[in-house]
Structures are given as C-alpha cells and as structure tokens.
Amino acid sequence: MAAKKKVSKKKSAAKKKTKKKAVRKKKTGKLAPRKEQRGLKAEQVVLPLDDNAVAPLIDEIQAVGGAAIGAYREPLSGRPVVMAVLPFKAVQPTPFQRDLSPTHVKRLAEKIEESGSFLDPLIVVRGDDGSLWTPNGRHRLAAAKMLGLRQITALVSPDEELAFRILALNTEKAHNLKDRSLEVIRMAHSLAESKPRAKEVDYSAEFEAPELLTLGMIYSQNKRFAGGAYSPMLKKLDRFSERTLRVSLREREAQAARLQEIDVQVKKIIEKLKARGFKSPYLRNYVVARINPVRFHRAKKGDTTPPMSVSAALTRMASAAKKFNLDSVKPGELALVAAMSGGEGS
Known part of the structure; x- marks a missing residue:
C-alpha cells in the first residue's frame, strides 16, 4: 500500500508539473500590462489659464488671432497643453509629413460636412521659424480649407520636439x-x-x-x-x-x-x-x-x-x-x- 501511495504521489506531482508548463505564457516581446497605476490624478491634470507654465504659449496663441479654451497637464508626462481655437491660416503642416492625398482630403471634407462637426483637434507645436506647425493634421487642415473653415480646434504644446516624435504615434492608419x-x-x-x-x-x-x-x-x-x-x-x-x-x-x-x-x-x-x-x-x-x-x-x-x-x-x-x-x-x-x-x- 505504501508503494502504491508513493506512485500515486509521483503521478500527481507529474500532472501538476505538466499543468504548470501548459499554462506558462510564451515570451512575445510585447509590452505587458502594468499592474501599478501611472500618471497624474484628476486634480493634478487641471491647469488654470494664468499658470506660468502656459502663459507664454497663450500669448502666442492670442498673437496669431486665436483663443485659449482651457489648459491641462498631459496625464502621462505632466507636460502642459493648451486647448485652443486657431485661425486656419495660422497653422502649417510640418515639411516632413507624407504627401497630401487629394482623394483622402475630399472624402474627409465630405464626412466632416455630413456630421456638421470638426471634432478631431490638430496637434500643434512651434515651428523652426516661430510659426505654428501641425505634425499630424495635414489632411484635416486641407479639409478645413476645402470647407472654408475660419477657425480650427487644436491641442497646442510648447514641446517642439513633439513634431519629430508624433509620427511614432501614427499607428491608426498604416x-x-x-x-x-x-x-x-x-x-x-x-x-x-x-x-x-x-x-x-x-x-x-x-x-x-x-x-x-x-x-x-x-x-x-x-x-x-x-x-x-x-x-x-x-x-x-x-x-x-x-x-x-x-x-x-x-x-x-x-x-x-x-x-x-x-x-x-x-x-x-x-x-x-x-x-x-x-x-x-x-x-x-x-x-x-x-x-x-x-x-x-x-x-x-x-x-x-x-x-x-x-x-x-x-x-x-x-x-x-x-x-x-x-x-x-x-x-x-x-x-x-x-x-x-x-x-x-x-
């Protein structure tokens, strides 16, 4: 009986070992979900328009005929961002974006017209010459021109390097x-x-x-x-x-x-x-x-x-x-x- 119990225990241990191997996940190299929470809390995100972190940026927005709607700290990095309306003519696409697709612009303009809303704000940063650049909104900008829009909505960032990093985030449309x-x-x-x-x-x-x-x-x-x-x-x-x-x-x-x-x-x-x-x-x-x-x-x-x-x-x-x-x-x-x-x- 003792020998049978030993064999039974060995079989049970072998089964558990096999089960553990079966559920072990393969390494895929993909980013694993974090268990700990990151970023700012809601009250830390809100930023008053008279805050020193955004005051110079708001002055620049007003200088081109725009208006600041609100300000906040980006929830992950904490960098300041200003939500603003800008005159269409005040914003230019970065010179290193992909070529403009007239077909895509026409389709986009039609959809904006159908919905009656320009809901997707452009990302805007300072250009080399002090002007305002959008590193990700060339087609929306062209669609706004086609629709004759006077103003466009934008998320304005003082982080000039964002113009070069934004392309890495452009994963929605391959x-x-x-x-x-x-x-x-x-x-x-x-x-x-x-x-x-x-x-x-x-x-x-x-x-x-x-x-x-x-x-x-x-x-x-x-x-x-x-x-x-x-x-x-x-x-x-x-x-x-x-x-x-x-x-x-x-x-x-x-x-x-x-x-x-x-x-x-x-x-x-x-x-x-x-x-x-x-x-x-x-x-x-x-x-x-x-x-x-x-x-x-x-x-x-x-x-x-x-x-x-x-x-x-x-x-x-x-x-x-x-x-x-x-x-x-x-x-x-x-x-x-x-x-x-x-x-x-x-």
Missing part, C-alpha cells in the same frame, strides 16, 4: 513603405539643418528604422521606386550611424545612388525574362532575391551585428546583376517567391 520613408527622410533633413551636431543614432526612435532613410532618399527622386523588393536586404544590414546627420545623410545619398544603379540592371534582367515568356508580377522580387548576398543569412538570437556593410552588399549585388544567368530561372521558383511575398508584387 503608412506604406513609401509614405514612411518620405516622412523619415524629410524629418532627417529638417533636423540636419536645425541641429547640425545631432547624431543620426540619437533619433532612432523618431526615424523608426535605418533603411527608411536610404529608401526615403530614393523615393524623394522617384516615387515609383520598388523599395519593397530591396527592403529585406537593407533590414539585415542597415544600422543607425554614430555620425552627425549631415555626414550620415551624405553617405546614404551615395548608397541610394548605387541602389538605383542596381535597379536599372534589375529592370534590364526583368525585360529579358519577359521576352522569354515570364510574366509574373513577382519578377523584380525574384531577381533582387537572387542577387541579394544576405538572402539566406539568419542572425543568431541576440546578435545585432550585420553580416557585412551596406556598401559591401551593394558591390556584390551590382556584380551579381551583371553575371545574372537567365537560363537558371525556373517557373517553380517564381511561384515560391509569390507565396513568400504574401501577395506584394512589384
């Missing part, structure tokens, strides 16, 4: 690669002018990903560039530079020029493949993958060191493009690229 790249490169050029000693790596959070800077260089000249085909290679190799923005941007400009030269060769290969009867929309993805020197590289866990420099990779790609063997292309390989691309042809 930007495509071109939009994101153009926003980032315009922001980088603006910062390089206003802060010549700033290092590229210091703005890694604002820029989101280093390859966007290089691709942004190209998109600034060629909006039809197929950046999606080259992005996987750049992601594996590109890193933020420790050099100043002015220097790093010159280096990226050179890389962008080389990448465009490679794309010219890729286009020639694609035309030759089409002449042989290959009509897949994934031809560019296939050709670029074939000449990508780090196509099969898999980084070890925790290793962030690139296998080679971007410059070295571009040299290899250019050489591989010149030696590309058309006879080696098989229809089955194209089908595999199509499946791996997830329907994103170029």
Whole structure:
C-alpha cells in the first residue's frame, strides 16, 4: 500500500508539473500590462489659464488671432497643453509629413460636412521659424480649407520636439513603405539643418528604422521606386550611424545612388525574362532575391551585428546583376517567391 501511495504521489506531482508548463505564457516581446497605476490624478491634470507654465504659449496663441479654451497637464508626462481655437491660416503642416492625398482630403471634407462637426483637434507645436506647425493634421487642415473653415480646434504644446516624435504615434492608419520613408527622410533633413551636431543614432526612435532613410532618399527622386523588393536586404544590414546627420545623410545619398544603379540592371534582367515568356508580377522580387548576398543569412538570437556593410552588399549585388544567368530561372521558383511575398508584387 505504501508503494502504491508513493506512485500515486509521483503521478500527481507529474500532472501538476505538466499543468504548470501548459499554462506558462510564451515570451512575445510585447509590452505587458502594468499592474501599478501611472500618471497624474484628476486634480493634478487641471491647469488654470494664468499658470506660468502656459502663459507664454497663450500669448502666442492670442498673437496669431486665436483663443485659449482651457489648459491641462498631459496625464502621462505632466507636460502642459493648451486647448485652443486657431485661425486656419495660422497653422502649417510640418515639411516632413507624407504627401497630401487629394482623394483622402475630399472624402474627409465630405464626412466632416455630413456630421456638421470638426471634432478631431490638430496637434500643434512651434515651428523652426516661430510659426505654428501641425505634425499630424495635414489632411484635416486641407479639409478645413476645402470647407472654408475660419477657425480650427487644436491641442497646442510648447514641446517642439513633439513634431519629430508624433509620427511614432501614427499607428491608426498604416503608412506604406513609401509614405514612411518620405516622412523619415524629410524629418532627417529638417533636423540636419536645425541641429547640425545631432547624431543620426540619437533619433532612432523618431526615424523608426535605418533603411527608411536610404529608401526615403530614393523615393524623394522617384516615387515609383520598388523599395519593397530591396527592403529585406537593407533590414539585415542597415544600422543607425554614430555620425552627425549631415555626414550620415551624405553617405546614404551615395548608397541610394548605387541602389538605383542596381535597379536599372534589375529592370534590364526583368525585360529579358519577359521576352522569354515570364510574366509574373513577382519578377523584380525574384531577381533582387537572387542577387541579394544576405538572402539566406539568419542572425543568431541576440546578435545585432550585420553580416557585412551596406556598401559591401551593394558591390556584390551590382556584380551579381551583371553575371545574372537567365537560363537558371525556373517557373517553380517564381511561384515560391509569390507565396513568400504574401501577395506584394512589384
């Protein structure tokens, strides 16, 4: 009986151990919910209009013909913010936002007209020249102009750096690669002018990903560039530079020029493949993958060191493009690229 009890206890312990393993959550890298509460209490958020923290900002608002409606401390950071109405003409979009979409502006204006309300205030900060900038309201501003609005509502912040951080919060409407790249490169050029000693790596959070800077260089000249085909290679190799923005941007400009030269060769290969009867929309993805020197590289866990420099990779790609063997292309390989691309042809 004692032996049976021991076996039973062992089985019970094994079951409990298995159960614990089953309920153990995998590490996903996602931000876990905090147990403790953060931020200000309600009474700490309220800020009188005559408070020294917002008085200079309210003077600026009044100077452009606007009016302060109220003030408060942002609940998370405690930074002061002024709720105001501003003359439409007093606000300009930051120069590094994505390009204006006339279709989106027209649709937005129609919906505002239908609802009879301009309910979504713009975020507004001081610009480099002392004017008022909105880093996230270009389309709403254009819609207000279309509707002939005299005044718009805005949340005005004295935190000028918010103009560069706001894009990281723009997650509601996913930007495509071109939009994101153009926003980032315009922001980088603006910062390089206003802060010549700033290092590229210091703005890694604002820029989101280093390859966007290089691709942004190209998109600034060629909006039809197929950046999606080259992005996987750049992601594996590109890193933020420790050099100043002015220097790093010159280096990226050179890389962008080389990448465009490679794309010219890729286009020639694609035309030759089409002449042989290959009509897949994934031809560019296939050709670029074939000449990508780090196509099969898999980084070890925790290793962030690139296998080679971007410059070295571009040299290899250019050489591989010149030696590309058309006879080696098989229809089955194209089908595999199509499946791996997830329907994103170029």
